[in-house]
Amino acid sequence: MSERQARTFLTNATVVDGDSIEVHQQFTVIIEDECIVWVGPSAEAEAPGAADTEIDLTGKTLLPGFMDAHVHLSSTGGLNPASTLHEPETMGIYRGVWNLGVTLDAGVTMVRDLAGTDYSAVLAVQQGLVRGPNIVTAVSAVGPTAGHSDFRTLSVPFGYHAGRDGVLPNIADDVTEAKRVSRELIRVGAGVIKVMATGGVWSPRDAPEHVGLGIDEMHAIVQEANNRGIYVAAHAQGAEGIKNALRAGIKSIEHGYLIDDEGIELMLEKDAWLVPTLTTGTTPPDPKKATPYAVEKKNRVRAQLQENVSKAFAAGVKVALGTDCGVVPHGQNLREIGLMVDLGLDPMTAIQAGTSSAARLLGVHETRGVIRQGMIADLAVTSINPITNPHGLGDPANITHVFQAGKQVK
Ligand SMILES: [Zn+2]
The missing domain is CATH 3.20.20.140 (Metal-dependent hydrolases)
Incomplete structure (x- = not known):
C-alpha cells in the first residue's frame, strides 16, 4: 500500500469561499500538498488520520488568500x-x-x-x-x-x-x-x-x-x-x-x-x-x-x-x-x-x-481566488466576522492564519 501525503484538516470553520454569496457554517477544508482536495460540511468530512494535522477553526472565518x-x-x-x-x-x-x-x-x-x-x-x-x-x-x-x-x-x-x-x-x-x-x-x-x-x-x-x-x-x-x-x-x-x-x-x-x-x-x-x-x-x-x-x-x-x-x-x-x-x-x-x-x-x-x-x-482564476476542490490552497483565516465587520479585516492582528500553496506561513 502506498503511503499517502500528510494532509491538513481545517475543521469547524465558517467559510466565505470568494465566489458564492453564501456563508458556509461548520465547514471543513482538506489540504493535500499544495491543493484543496475537499470542501464540505464538517459532519460529512472523513476523520483525519494519525499523520494528518488538524487545525480547529471554531469561531473563525476561512477565506481565500x-x-x-x-x-x-x-x-x-x-x-x-x-x-x-x-x-x-x-x-x-x-x-x-x-x-x-x-x-x-x-x-x-x-x-x-x-x-x-x-x-x-x-x-x-x-x-x-x-x-x-x-x-x-x-x-x-x-x-x-x-x-x-x-x-x-x-x-x-x-x-x-x-x-x-x-x-x-x-x-x-x-x-x-x-x-x-x-x-x-x-x-x-x-x-x-x-x-x-x-x-x-x-x-x-x-x-x-x-x-x-x-x-x-x-x-x-x-x-x-x-x-x-x-x-x-x-x-x-x-x-x-x-x-x-x-x-x-x-x-x-x-x-x-x-x-x-x-x-x-x-x-x-x-x-x-x-x-x-x-x-x-x-x-x-x-x-x-x-x-x-x-x-x-x-x-x-x-x-x-x-x-x-x-x-x-x-x-x-x-x-x-x-x-x-x-x-x-x-x-x-x-x-x-x-x-x-x-x-x-x-x-x-x-x-x-x-x-x-x-x-x-x-488571469489566475483557474487556480486561485476561490475555496473549491482542486484550487491551490492560498487561504486566510480571520477571528472577526468579515461580513458584519468588514473594516476589521484591515487590522493584521485579526488575521490569525495564512496558508500559501498549502503551507502555513502565518
Ligand atoms: Zn501606484
Missing part, C-alpha cells in the same frame, strides 16, 4: 522621494523584502506590483528565498516626457551625481518608442504593462487632470502586450485620460478618482476593471513629508474621489482590490475592503473584489 492588484513593494509609504536620494538604490530591495513579509501577514497571498520592483522579486518568492505573496510585476511604468513616470531631476545637490540614469525604460513620446519600451519591459520580466494615461500627485510637472500618453501610443502598447499574452493597466485619474485609456483598449483602470458619467458608461461597455486604490486616495497627505505641490494636488483629488467612485460602484463597474501601498505604508492592505464598503459596495462584493474578482483580473 487575498490579492492586492496595486502595490509598489520597493517603496515605503509616505516618504518624500527626495529623502531617499542619499541612500543606495539597492535599499529598494531590502524595503521590498520587509514589505513582502508584512503584506503576507495582512492576509494577502498574491500582489500585482505596478512599478518599482524588478523580476528578481518574482523569482525570490517562487524559489522560497523570501517569504511573501506571489508577484506579478510591471517592473516600471511607461509615460510621456514630463509625465507621471518622469522623475528625472533638473539638478543634483552640490553638482555630484553618482546615481545611474535610464536603468529602467519608462519614457515614450511616440508610437515607435511606446512599442520599444513595452518590448523592453517584457524582456526584463514584466507580467503586465503599466502606462501613465494621466498625470498624478507626486510627479513635479503634471496634475491628475492632465492627459498622459496619447490614445495611439497606448493602443500600440496594448497590441504589444496582447501579442505576448499579457495586458495593460493604466494609471488614470483625470476624466479625459480615463476615457483615452479605455478607447485604447486598456483593461485595468487604476485609481479612476475623477471618472465622469461618460467614463463610467465606457467602462461598462468595454467590460474594464476599476482598481480604486481608496487606501491611498483617502489618506490625507503629510505636509511634513510631502512637497507642497503634492499636498495641493492630493487634497484637490481627495475632495472629489468618493462621489465619483461611489457612482462607478453603483453603476456596477467591475471592481478589483488594489491599495497603492508603497505610497502609504504596506501591511494593512485589507483596509481597502472597509473603504469600498463605505462607498457603497456590499461586504461580500468587496471581499470578492479581493479574491475571485482580483484573480480574474490577474
Whole structure:
C-alpha cells in the first residue's frame, strides 16, 4: 500500500469561499500538498488520520488568500522621494523584502506590483528565498516626457551625481518608442504593462487632470502586450485620460478618482476593471513629508474621489482590490475592503473584489481566488466576522492564519 501525503484538516470553520454569496457554517477544508482536495460540511468530512494535522477553526472565518492588484513593494509609504536620494538604490530591495513579509501577514497571498520592483522579486518568492505573496510585476511604468513616470531631476545637490540614469525604460513620446519600451519591459520580466494615461500627485510637472500618453501610443502598447499574452493597466485619474485609456483598449483602470458619467458608461461597455486604490486616495497627505505641490494636488483629488467612485460602484463597474501601498505604508492592505464598503459596495462584493474578482483580473482564476476542490490552497483565516465587520479585516492582528500553496506561513 502506498503511503499517502500528510494532509491538513481545517475543521469547524465558517467559510466565505470568494465566489458564492453564501456563508458556509461548520465547514471543513482538506489540504493535500499544495491543493484543496475537499470542501464540505464538517459532519460529512472523513476523520483525519494519525499523520494528518488538524487545525480547529471554531469561531473563525476561512477565506481565500487575498490579492492586492496595486502595490509598489520597493517603496515605503509616505516618504518624500527626495529623502531617499542619499541612500543606495539597492535599499529598494531590502524595503521590498520587509514589505513582502508584512503584506503576507495582512492576509494577502498574491500582489500585482505596478512599478518599482524588478523580476528578481518574482523569482525570490517562487524559489522560497523570501517569504511573501506571489508577484506579478510591471517592473516600471511607461509615460510621456514630463509625465507621471518622469522623475528625472533638473539638478543634483552640490553638482555630484553618482546615481545611474535610464536603468529602467519608462519614457515614450511616440508610437515607435511606446512599442520599444513595452518590448523592453517584457524582456526584463514584466507580467503586465503599466502606462501613465494621466498625470498624478507626486510627479513635479503634471496634475491628475492632465492627459498622459496619447490614445495611439497606448493602443500600440496594448497590441504589444496582447501579442505576448499579457495586458495593460493604466494609471488614470483625470476624466479625459480615463476615457483615452479605455478607447485604447486598456483593461485595468487604476485609481479612476475623477471618472465622469461618460467614463463610467465606457467602462461598462468595454467590460474594464476599476482598481480604486481608496487606501491611498483617502489618506490625507503629510505636509511634513510631502512637497507642497503634492499636498495641493492630493487634497484637490481627495475632495472629489468618493462621489465619483461611489457612482462607478453603483453603476456596477467591475471592481478589483488594489491599495497603492508603497505610497502609504504596506501591511494593512485589507483596509481597502472597509473603504469600498463605505462607498457603497456590499461586504461580500468587496471581499470578492479581493479574491475571485482580483484573480480574474490577474488571469489566475483557474487556480486561485476561490475555496473549491482542486484550487491551490492560498487561504486566510480571520477571528472577526468579515461580513458584519468588514473594516476589521484591515487590522493584521485579526488575521490569525495564512496558508500559501498549502503551507502555513502565518
Ligand atoms: Zn501606484
